Amino acid sequence: MAKISNSFVPKDTIIEELNPMTKILAVFSLGLGTLIFPNSWLGLIIIIGLFFVAYLAKTLKDFTKIMFGFGIPITVMLMFIQGCYSPKNVTIIAEFGFLQVGLEGVLYAFKIISTLLVFLGTFYIMNKTTYTGKLVAALTNSGLPPKAGYLVLASLNVVPQMQRRMEVIQEAQGARGVEIGGGIIARIKAYIPLLGPVVMSALTDAQERGMTLETRGFGITGVKQTSYVEVTQSNLDRILKAILILFFIIVVILTVLMKLNII
Amino acid sequence: MKIELRNMRYVYPTGDEALKGIDLLIEGIEPVAIIGQNGAGKTTLVKHFNGILRPTSGEVLINGENIQNCSTAQWSKEVGYIFQNPDDQLFLESVRKEFEFGPLQIGMSKEEIEERMKWVATLVGLSDKLDIHPFDLTSTEKKFCSIGAIIMMNPNAMIFDEPTCGQDVDGNLRLRKIINELKERGKLCITISHDMKFVVDNFKRVIVMWKGKVLLDEKAENVFSQVETLKKSFVSPPPITKVAQGAGLRKTVFTTEAFIKVFEEQRMV
Numbered sequence: 001m002a003k004i005s006n007s008f009v010p011k012d013t014i015i016e017e018l019n020p021m022t023k024i025l026a027v028f029s030l031g032l033g034t035l036i037f038p039n040s041w042l043g044l045i046i047i048i049g050l051f052f053v054a055y056l057a058k059t060l061k062d063f064t065k066i067m068f069g070f071g072i073p074i075t076v077m078l079m080f081i082q083g084c085y086s087p088k089n090v091t092i093i094a095e096f097g098f099l100q101v102g103l104e105g106v107l108y109a110f111k112i113i114s115t116l117l118v119f120l121g122t123f124y125i126m127n128k129t130t131y132t133g134k135l136v137a138a139l140t141n142s143g144l145p146p147k148a149g150y151l152v153l154a155s156l157n158v159v160p161q162m163q164r165r166m167e168v169i170q171e172a173q174g175a176r177g178v179e180i181g182g183g184i185i186a187r188i189k190a191y192i193p194l195l196g197p198v199v200m201s202a203l204t205d206a207q208e209r210g211m212t213l214e215t216r217g218f219g220i221t222g223v224k225q226t227s228y229v230e231v232t233q234s235n236l237d238r239i240l241k242a243i244l245i246l247f248f249i250i251v252v253i254l255t256v257l258m259k260l261n262i263i
Numbered sequence: 264m265k266i267e268l269r270n271m272r273y274v275y276p277t278g279d280e281a282l283k284g285i286d287l288l289i290e291g292i293e294p295v296a297i298i299g300q301n302g303a304g305k306t307t308l309v310k311h312f313n314g315i316l317r318p319t320s321g322e323v324l325i326n327g328e329n330i331q332n333c334s335t336a337q338w339s340k341e342v343g344y345i346f347q348n349p350d351d352q353l354f355l356e357s358v359r360k361e362f363e364f365g366p367l368q369i370g371m372s373k374e375e376i377e378e379r380m381k382w383v384a385t386l387v388g389l390s391d392k393l394d395i396h397p398f399d400l401t402s403t404e405k406k407f408c409s410i411g412a413i414i415m416m417n418p419n420a421m422i423f424d425e426p427t428c429g430q431d432v433d434g435n436l437r438l439r440k441i442i443n444e445l446k447e448r449g450k451l452c453i454t455i456s457h458d459m460k461f462v463v464d465n466f467k468r469v470i471v472m473w474k475g476k477v478l479l480d481e482k483a484e485n486v487f488s489q490v491e492t493l494k495k496s497f498v499s500p501p502p503i504t505k506v507a508q509g510a511g512l513r514k515t516v517f518t519t520e521a522f523i524k525v526f527e528e529q530r531m532v
Contacts, residue, residue, distance in 0.1 A: 165351075171315045172351040174335035175344040177368030177416065196354040200398070205352075 008131050015057035017131045019237040020138040022244075024127040029244040031119040034250040038258050040107070042116025050121040057129045066118060066124055075113050082109035097145055132156045137229040146225050150218070154209075169197050187226070264419045264451040265327065266312055266342075270283065271321035273307055278414040281307040283475040284321070294452040296483075299472035299495040305455045306347075308472065309422045313342035319353040340369050343418035348427045349397075350408040354422040358384075358408050359393040359399070365416040366378045379415055386441055403434045410441065439465055459501045463487070464515035471496050481490055487517040488489045 034043040036113040054063035089102025140149040174180045180190045267287040273282040281304045310316040311323050314335045318468040323330040366376045384390040387407040471479040473496040487500040507516045516522045
């Protein structure tokens with residue numbers, strides 16, 4: 001049978017060893033930190049740092065692809081909208097015919113872009129380096145109800161599952177004379193008949209999985225459930241968590257001070 | 264019909280080498296069965312016969328033409344492929360539409376579709392269910408619906424991936440009828456199966472796959488007489504054959520009648 005890799009591929013890296021909760025904390029601490037910080041320098045530094053983390057996690061190539069693939073179009077778009085049409089524009093830095101580019105708008109665009117990229121990058125690295133089972137086990141260990149945990153697991157798993165189904169169904173339709181390669185129009189035309197079986201089978205799968213879970217005692221009440229997946233917390237995790245929390249607190253303090261014009 | 268494989272290898276994107284150099288020639292219309300343990304590479308192998316998968320190295324030739332030259336959709340006129348799970352294949356709102364879909368894709372005329380529809384519907388036993396939604400069919404009927412949809416396209420070779428899976432006795436008999444009738448019409452059937460009784464009842468030629476290689480490719484009698492080699496591939500002969508082997512019969516038998524006959528003969532001597 002064809003094996004199609006899940007979003008997580010074990011690579012034995014330091015990032016992979018980390019406790020999933022540390023990574024979640026990193027997503028929020030870095031992301032929210034960038035969001036509240038008044039200018040975009042912090043975001044820029046974090047993004048550069050993320051490239052280094054991606055290198056440590058051995059996903060630098062894919063990471064670069066996604067950062068630029070998302071970053072460049074969104075930058076162009078926001079620069080145009082905010083730079084040219086932001087109501088905050090006072091200082092004009094460039095003129096192209098009828099267009100005037102304002103400094104305030106450009107800075108604001110940078111701010112949004114850096115925040116988006118920090119969230120995207122941290123989440124991407126977390127997703128790529130964390131086995132979903134481990135993530136959910138870590139979440140349930142820290143107090144998330146197992147049912148909600150399953151919800152997270154199921155929604156994270158449904159994408160690769162649907163991709164796999166899509167591939168098989170595509171093959172099956174190809175074998176029935178549907179041209180699946182070729183130009184964009186041919187592709188779109190070929191996709192429409194595929195949607196039916198993909199959605200239908202996803203629904204029946206979900207129902208069947210629900211029944212299977214019931215027969216395996218998932219809905220049982222009054223029992224403390226244990227997890228097969230062991231989630232460990234190393235010293236590195238503790239240090240990183242402390243640093244991340246400290247980072248966020250410092251960012252908050254700095255922001256407040258900057259807003260009050262103290263520094 | 265001629266399917267030829269020359270030192271064909273296939274490596275999945277994950278790096279697993281599923282097929283490790285296959286040389287194979289399937290010619291004519293004599294039905295062929297492919298057997299072997301799960302993961303031996305059976306499905307991967309047959310997916311090359313209509314270009315769903317393309318060889319990593321080596322060649323696949325259909326009637327002398329390289330598989331790489333055309334898309335799967337183009338090959339579907341020549342080689343039909345029935346997937347293991349009918350749900351992957353069926354998506355229209357009635358059996359009739361399913362039957363029409365493939366032929367329309369390859370540009371078959373309305374008259375020809377009409378004409379084939381009658382024959383195919385009877386053959387697969389869905390004559391009175393042509394206007395039913397495929398999802399309302401039983402799982403057996405669904406399977407026959409997907410088989411019918413491919414036969415409708417009139418390919419010269421047909422590949423069945425585990426057609427016996429989940430079938431009852433009637434289903435197996437119908438499959439047998441389909442295979443025979445296709446042979447009469449000059450079509451080649453290639454079937455993957457785990458049901459050894461079904462294999463020996465319907466196929467003279469048997470290919471045994473093992474760890475991405477062709478382990479045996481011979482007449483059914485010869486294949487099932489090689490007990491030691493079969494053990495290696497975790498294939499076990501049909502019960503009656505095993506009994507005969509255990510009882511020390513000199514010939515390989517597949518039916519009770521054959522068993523009695525050979526047993527009588529041996530007792531006479």
